[in-house]
Every structure is written in C-alpha cells, then in structure tokens.
Amino acid sequence: MDFDWTTFTLEIINFLILIWILKRFLYQPVLNIIDKRRADIDQAMADARRIEAEAVSLKKQNEQYLVEWENQKEAAHAQLSAELAEIRKKKLAELNQKFDDESDRRRILEERRRIEYEKKIEEKAIAQGTKFVSKLLSRLATPELETHLFALLLEDLANIDEADKHVISEATADHATSILVQSAFPLTDTQKQTLSRVLCEQCQTELSIDFQCNETLLAGFQITVGPWVLHANLRDELKFFSQPLQHEK
Amino acid sequence: METTTAAFYIGPFGITSIVITTWGIMLGLGVFCWLATRNLSLEPGPMQTLLEGIVSASEAAIQSVLPEHARELLPFITTLWIYLVIANLTGLIPLLHSPTGNLSVTAGLALLVFLSVHWFGIYHNGIRHYLKHYLSPTPLLLPFHLISEATRTIALAVRLFGNIMSLELVALLVLIVAGLLVPIPLLMLHIVEALVQAYIFGMLALIYVAGAMQSQYSKKENNNE
Structure with missing residues (x-):
C-alpha cells in the first residue's frame, strides 16, 4: 500500500484532462445531437398540435357547413314540395275543368244522339203508323x-x-x-x-x-x-x- | 504488486506503470470518442445509439438526484463512471493492473471529489452560506462535520482501492495455488465488482456534491417563506 505523490498528482491532472477530452469529444457532440433531436421532436409535436388544432377547426367548420347544408336542403325540399303541391293543384283544376268540359261535350253529344235517335224512332213510328193507318183505311x-x-x-x-x-x-x-x-x-x-x-x-x-x-x-x-x-x-x-x-x- | 515502481523518469518525477496505463486509457477513450462522434446524425447508427444511451442514462441518473443541475454535473460524474469502469476492468488484461488498485490513484480521485463538493457548494450557494451549513443546526456539530468530510473522502479512496486491490490479489493467489483456469470464476466476479464499485464511487460523489449544493436550499426556502 505504497503512496506515490507523483502518481497522486498526475492522476488528478490526468483525470481533469480526461474530463476535458470527454467533454470535448463525447458529451458536447452527443448532447448537442440529442438536444437537436429533441428540438426537432418538439417542433414536430408543435406542428402536429397545430395541424391537429387546424383539423379540429376544419372539422367544426365542416360540421357547421353540413348543418347549414342540411338546413338549406330542408328549406329547398319544403319549397319544392310547396311548388309541387301548387302545380299539382293547378294541374288537378285544369284536369277537372277538362273533365267537366269533356263531360259536357259528351253529354251534349249524347243528348244530340238521343234526340236524333228519338227523332228517327218517331219518324219510323209515324211512318209505320201512317203505313198501318193507310193499310187499315184501305180495308175500310x-x-x-x-x-x-x-x-x-x-x-x-x-x-x-x-x-x-x-x-x-x-x-x-x-x-x-x-x-x-x-x-x-x-x-x-x-x-x-x-x-x-x-x-x-x-x-x-x-x-x-x-x-x-x-x-x-x-x-x-x-x-x-x-x-x-x-x-x-x-x-x-x-x-x-x-x-x-x-x-x- | 509493483505498481508503484517507476517505469521511467521525467526529471525528478518517476512515471509509474499506473500512470502509463491511465494515459493509455485516456488516449484510447479520446481517440474512440473522436472517431465515434465525427459524423453524428439525427438518425443514429448502432455506435451513436450506444453513446447516446450511455450519456442519456448518465444524465437520467444525475437528474434523479439533482434535476436542475444534471448538465452541469454530467462531465464530472460521467467521467468518473466511465474512467472507473475501464480502470477497474483493466486488471483483467494480462500484464496490466487496474489503476484503481493503487491508493495514490483512488486518493487522487477522492481528493477531486472532495474539492468538487466544495467547489459546487460554494459556486451555487456562496462561500458564506456554504460554510454556514457546517455550523447548523448548532456550531457544536462543526467538529463532527469536519471529521465527516475527512472520513468520507478517505473511505471513498480506501473502499475503491481495497476492493480492486483485493480482487487482483485473490485472483493472483488462486492462480498461484490452483492453476491457470481456476481463477476464471473469480475474474467473472471481478467484472461485477468493477462495475459495482465504479457505480458506487460515482454515485457517492454525486450524492456528496448534491448534498453540498442542496445544503442551503432548505435554509433559503425557509428564509423566503
């Protein structure tokens, strides 16, 4: 268990030099690259958070657009239904009018046919009556x-x-x-x-x-x-x- | 154990093999780190991943004790861990001895820990506030504080020296008594012991420094309240 002052002193100096060497060639480069990577990661995280916030904002905006679009769709649908009902009503009135006109026309035509038929029947009856009377009178x-x-x-x-x-x-x-x-x-x-x-x-x-x-x-x-x-x-x-x-x- | 014998002399200073081994470790670590960190990228390869893992794990360990000063203490504490692991395991290489099996080396490291404790304490708290904690909670405890400072530094040096020296000595004795391959299980124990002792030394240094830096925190918080 000898103690050597030269070794003791040189060991202290050597260790201080070793600290400088490792600090210069190991700790600083490695810590710098770690810090840079952490900074990049933080930047990426910040970007990701910003993008997430933008995505959330866009999602909200999109949902709002969807709600507005849904409202517009319902309003347009209601307007379309009203217009269709109006058109249906108008067409139905026109159809009823046409039906009434056609019914009147057919009724008049039928009446005319009936009158003509009755006239023909009467003429025929008169002719037959005349014929019958003339035949009867010829015997009388x-x-x-x-x-x-x-x-x-x-x-x-x-x-x-x-x-x-x-x-x-x-x-x-x-x-x-x-x-x-x-x-x-x-x-x-x-x-x-x-x-x-x-x-x-x-x-x-x-x-x-x-x-x-x-x-x-x-x-x-x-x-x-x-x-x-x-x-x-x-x-x-x-x-x-x-x-x-x-x-x- | 001829580790204190001078291999050569520089003027009046005898350079031992321990110092040469330490220089070798320093050179190897320096070259390795220079080569490994030349082309670091954001997408790490296996070697960069290993280095980042070591540094990150060390930083996390220091953060668990001193969350606000991890980066400040990282060079000193991490260098202690790295150097001690390598120095402790150097004894497994034939013809080399662990530098930490020499009391001069462990005493030097313990002295550095001792000085760094006071340096960080004074740096962060101011010399007046720092020295005041030796008088708290009562000035009567000053001798005990001083004894504690000295003994824990000595214990730090002797614990590491004793464990590593004894491991090498036991391995040598078993090798002499039993034969060439018998000490292999003991060498496995050496690996575990080397890692554990390095961790203990570094963690104790961290705790001592943290104690010095935080010794006035509670008092400052009390004053603020």
Whole structure:
C-alpha cells in the first residue's frame, strides 16, 4: 500500500484532462445531437398540435357547413314540395275543368244522339203508323165510304172561299184548262153529273172534266184545276196528318 | 504488486506503470470518442445509439438526484463512471493492473471529489452560506462535520482501492495455488465488482456534491417563506 505523490498528482491532472477530452469529444457532440433531436421532436409535436388544432377547426367548420347544408336542403325540399303541391293543384283544376268540359261535350253529344235517335224512332213510328193507318183505311175504304166522302166533297165545294174562287177563275179564264177529277172508286153517272154541275157553278163557265180512277187515293177524290188542287181523299189526309207531327219535332 | 515502481523518469518525477496505463486509457477513450462522434446524425447508427444511451442514462441518473443541475454535473460524474469502469476492468488484461488498485490513484480521485463538493457548494450557494451549513443546526456539530468530510473522502479512496486491490490479489493467489483456469470464476466476479464499485464511487460523489449544493436550499426556502 505504497503512496506515490507523483502518481497522486498526475492522476488528478490526468483525470481533469480526461474530463476535458470527454467533454470535448463525447458529451458536447452527443448532447448537442440529442438536444437537436429533441428540438426537432418538439417542433414536430408543435406542428402536429397545430395541424391537429387546424383539423379540429376544419372539422367544426365542416360540421357547421353540413348543418347549414342540411338546413338549406330542408328549406329547398319544403319549397319544392310547396311548388309541387301548387302545380299539382293547378294541374288537378285544369284536369277537372277538362273533365267537366269533356263531360259536357259528351253529354251534349249524347243528348244530340238521343234526340236524333228519338227523332228517327218517331219518324219510323209515324211512318209505320201512317203505313198501318193507310193499310187499315184501305180495308175500310168501301163504296159506302166513297159515297159519304162524295157528299163531303160537295159540301166543301159549296163552301170554297173567295181566294180559292179567284184562283179557279183565273185558271179557267182561257177555256183551255181542263178539270181533272181523280177518284178511288169509279163514279156513277149521277155522281159525275152532280159533280160537273157543281164545278161549273163554281167556275162559272163550261169546262171539260176528265174523270180518272186512282186507287192510291184509298178513298175520296182529288180535283185539279190548273194550279188549284182540292185534296179530299184519305191518302192526302193521312199525309197532311203526318206532316204536322214531323214538323212539331 | 509493483505498481508503484517507476517505469521511467521525467526529471525528478518517476512515471509509474499506473500512470502509463491511465494515459493509455485516456488516449484510447479520446481517440474512440473522436472517431465515434465525427459524423453524428439525427438518425443514429448502432455506435451513436450506444453513446447516446450511455450519456442519456448518465444524465437520467444525475437528474434523479439533482434535476436542475444534471448538465452541469454530467462531465464530472460521467467521467468518473466511465474512467472507473475501464480502470477497474483493466486488471483483467494480462500484464496490466487496474489503476484503481493503487491508493495514490483512488486518493487522487477522492481528493477531486472532495474539492468538487466544495467547489459546487460554494459556486451555487456562496462561500458564506456554504460554510454556514457546517455550523447548523448548532456550531457544536462543526467538529463532527469536519471529521465527516475527512472520513468520507478517505473511505471513498480506501473502499475503491481495497476492493480492486483485493480482487487482483485473490485472483493472483488462486492462480498461484490452483492453476491457470481456476481463477476464471473469480475474474467473472471481478467484472461485477468493477462495475459495482465504479457505480458506487460515482454515485457517492454525486450524492456528496448534491448534498453540498442542496445544503442551503432548505435554509433559503425557509428564509423566503
């Protein structure tokens, strides 16, 4: 356990030099690089915190935008619904109007068709009625009825009004006009003479009278003096009867 | 144990093999550190990671005792740890002896610790406040404080010297008595002991310095209150 003062002193000096060497070549470089890395890490952390804060801010902003967008969407949806309801209402009114117009048109058309149909039916009924009556009258048309109608003819000729008399006198003025007497049944001579005498009295002149038999008259007579015609037969009576009925429609 | 025999002389001063070994350690550490720290980068390689680990671990250990003065004490305490680990393990190399197995070396280191304790204490507290703590809590304790300062420094030197010297001596005796390979388990113990003693020496130095720096803190805090 020797103690050497030189070694003791040199050891102190050596250790102080070693401290300087290690401080110069080990501690300072390593601590500098550690500090630099820590500074970089702190900077990166600060940047990360800043970016995080920005991200949070952007997230909040985005959420706000989403809320605003949602509100705008709901408002637009409500407006669109209102507009659609208005358009629907308008279209429905137009459709109802068109439907009413079409219903009126169809109703008028149907009414017209019905009237035309009824008219046709009535015309047909009248025609059939006339046909039926004419057929019935043709069976009822007998010489006795003819005789009775002859009496009515004479009575009508006796009661001719002044206007007819004037027409007859104008027609027979030139003495060339002949009188045509058509009958459904052949007239007897007595009837012909009586009728000739009455006609001449009405015409106040002597005229030739042509007697013809026309079965289409059913019963009765038709006397033609120029433009003046006297219808005293069942055929023309039926015709006269059916014409007013048709005109009433 | 011929460690105190002068290998050569520089004037009247005899340079022992212990001093030469210390120079060798200094040279090796200096060259190694210079080479290792030439191209440090922010993305460290294995060697840079090792160096940063050593420095960071040392700084963390000092911070656990003195959080506010870790960077200030780091060169002294860390150099103690590094030098003592290497010096203690040098004895495992054939034909070399651990410098710490010499009382002159451990006494020199203990004296440096003793001086640094007062240096840091006075530097941070002022000489008046620093010296006042020898009189607290009562001036009657001054002799005990002085004895404590002396004995703990001597204990620091002798503890390290005794442990390392005894390890080398036991290994030598076993080698002489039992043969070539028998001391190997003892050499394993040497490694553990070298690490433990280096840690103890450095940690005690740190605690002594911290005690000196913080001796007036409680008093300052009381005065502030």
